[in-house]
Amino acid sequence: MCGICGGVDIIDPQATLVHMVKRLQHRGPDDEGFFTNGIVALGHRRLSIIDLSGGHQPMLSPDGSLAIVFNGEIYNYKEVREELIKKGHVFTTQSDTEVILLGYREWGRDCLRHFNGMFAFALWDQAIRKLWLVRDRLGKKPLYYMSDGGRFYFASEAKALWTLPFFKGALDARAMDQYLTYRYVPSERTFYKEIKKLSAGHWMLVDGVGSIERLQPWWELPQSRDEGRGASEADLLRYREEFHDLFSSAVRSRMVADVPVGIFLSSGIDSVSIACEMTKVTPPRAFTLGFNVEGDEVEAARKVAQDLGGQHTGFFLQDKDFDLFPDALSSMDEPYGDPIILPTYVLAREARKSVKVVLTGDGGDELLGGYIHHNFFSRMSERMPAACYKILGNFSRFIPISILDKAFYYPSSMGQAGRARLSQLLSVCPDAYGAYQAFASLFREDERGQLYSSLWKARLQGEPDEFDQKMRAHFFRRDMTIWDKALHWDMKTWFPEQTLMKLDRLTMAHGLEGRCPYADYRLIEFLFRLPFSAFRKLAENKNIVRAQYQSRFPFLSRKKRPFYLPMHKGYVTSFRRLGDQFLNDRIVSATGVFDYGRITSLLKHMHESTLLIDKQIMAIIALLFWLKGNR
DSSP states (O other): OEEEEEEESOSSHHHHHHHHHHTTGGGOBSEEEEEEOSSEEEEEEEOOOSSTTTOOSSEEOTTSSEEEEEEEEETTHHHHHHHHHHTTOOOSSSOHHHHHHHHHHHHGGGGGGGOOEEEEEEEEETTTTEEEEEEOSSOOSOOEEEEETTEEEEESSTHHHHTSTTOOOOBOHHHHHHHHHHSSOOTTOOSBTTOEEOOTTEEEEEETTSOEEEEEESOOOOOSOOSSOOOSHHHHHHHHHHHHHHHHHHHHHTTOOSSOEEEEOOSSHHHHHHHHHHTTTSOOEEEEEEOSSTTOSHHHHHHHHHHTTOEEEEEEOOGGGGGGHHHHHHHTSSOOOOTTHHHHHHHHHHHTTTOSEEEOOTTHHHHHTOSHHHHHHHHSOTTSOHHHHHHHHHHGGGSOHHHHHHHHOOOGGGHHHHHHHHHHHHHHTTOHHHHHHHHHOSSOHHHHHHHBOHHHHHHHHTOOOHHHHHHHHHHTOSSSOHHHHHHHHHHHTHIIIIIIHHHHHHHHTTTOEEEOGGGOHHHHHHHTTSOHHHHHHHHGGGHHHHHHHTTTOGGGGSOOOOOOOOGGGTOHHHHHHHHHHHSSHHHHHHHOSBOHHHHHHHHGGGGGOOHHHHHHHHHHHHHHHHHHHOO
16 A cells, blocks of 8 residues: 655656655655656655565566556455466566566556456556556545646645646636535546546556546446346345355455454444454454444444454544544545544544554445435335325425334434435435435535525536536436446445545555455446346345344344434534634635525534534535635
8 A cells, every 4th residue: 555656757857756755655654766767757655565575666677668656455466476477477576566567568458357456556668658557446546647738747646746836726616516516526527627536447548748648447337237037045045155255255355464454343234244254364453433422333343353253442532533623634635524534534543553454344335235325216116106206205394204214214313404305305206317416415406506605606607517417317327227326326436436535545644554345346246247136135234244144243133323423412512613613704705615604504503413414514614624725
């Protein structure tokens, strides 16, 4: 796990590299390296995980014709290494970096098909004078780039590009609008017009004068499911066995390291299942953070770890930890509107004192439809007449929230704002696009329009929204159910740009590597190709996983508990202190984005103690903090 940067035909390459690498120091505290040859410049910060003494980067081939900087891990590097040895290649290190280098020499760009891992790398091929940049299938590892007059720059984090001499920092108004809508900025956009993200599962080719020659996908989610019913008991048993074999392999492969490996453990099925599989290799070293409220997971996680023969360390978020919010937000590179970043930041900091690698349950909800809207879409038939939905939408305003909770799996923590959102959702059904928007939007279009200043509204008028056009096209497809449409869309957008981005930034802020077994592409391809009838039975309530482990831990059969920071159950004063610090007239007016009157109106709802309001306020705080520090 590392930080990489560099460019082609850049000004003063050595000095520029030193400056960029310094901005990535937190990602790799163990080593640094530089390479320049008059055309290409490559820089590296290293967090040593595999081959601690022999994996220095940038790494060159013996003849010097290839050079690479690599961020991530190739989990199956030992198997690929053996295959390459049989083909006559000679290795000088035990590192997975050299496997990429010699894999490219053997297979060219098709080498990517041989790798199972999380990675972003830049490989210079002197023979063709081109730089090849790659991002892994799911986008676990980030890669940003910028081009100016033929010169090309790249880095693991955008902050390494911000201070380059020609960087002007023009804000992308549409990207900010998308952030307030979805809580993430879709690829390829960033908050700055000059900086782009290489999308998950894509690669690009840059020529020797810094021009982007090609940019294309190299991996796609399966777009169609296998034909046939495939839902007999025999079929389901076979699918469960195949899934479990793949899942066990995914966990084992992510435990390969020359340093201690731990796990972020809650009492939920995703992390408990990983801990059970870890035990087959070694007793887990578990870390849990709690909030000292009813339903806290620290004690339950401790019992799981102890039952598995492992070690457990529990922490509780303190009121003083809210002083770390600016540090957590700064580590994100871009605004992040979910308060959950604070406990994750603190947990990563504490875990790093004992281990360099942690496994996490991220990806389980995206893979198996564990989010609220997935459950809703799986229950609601697309064949119901539109009039019925509208009637339900009208009556939902008068139904007790506790009943709505059971009928629609819509957490009562959303409160009255959640009821209004559910009513809106039902009113637009069975329109798949409208229904997904109602669930996915943190601020609806009308709410955002009320928040913005007149100046910002004018700026948005000239900004196209290609992402919305792609979303409409996707949700108007006729070859998928609404559930499948949501699963595909979330895996392509939300997962890399929100879930995985959060994990990468908050762990790497402390030089900790986070690995996600549920993000193994083999699991994803397997489940996304199952006949829909079978997938629905196996994924519902995550039955395909629970069936394997709940006999040992019966509590896993309970209803899913949403994981969020309970602002109004112990952190009221701290939350309001954040609001006072950033949501004042001076800061709001200085940015020119929001109408201060509308901000104060939103703040009046802080006493309602609802998750939706908390997240809306936190999203604005995060944006204002970022604008204040990066203008």
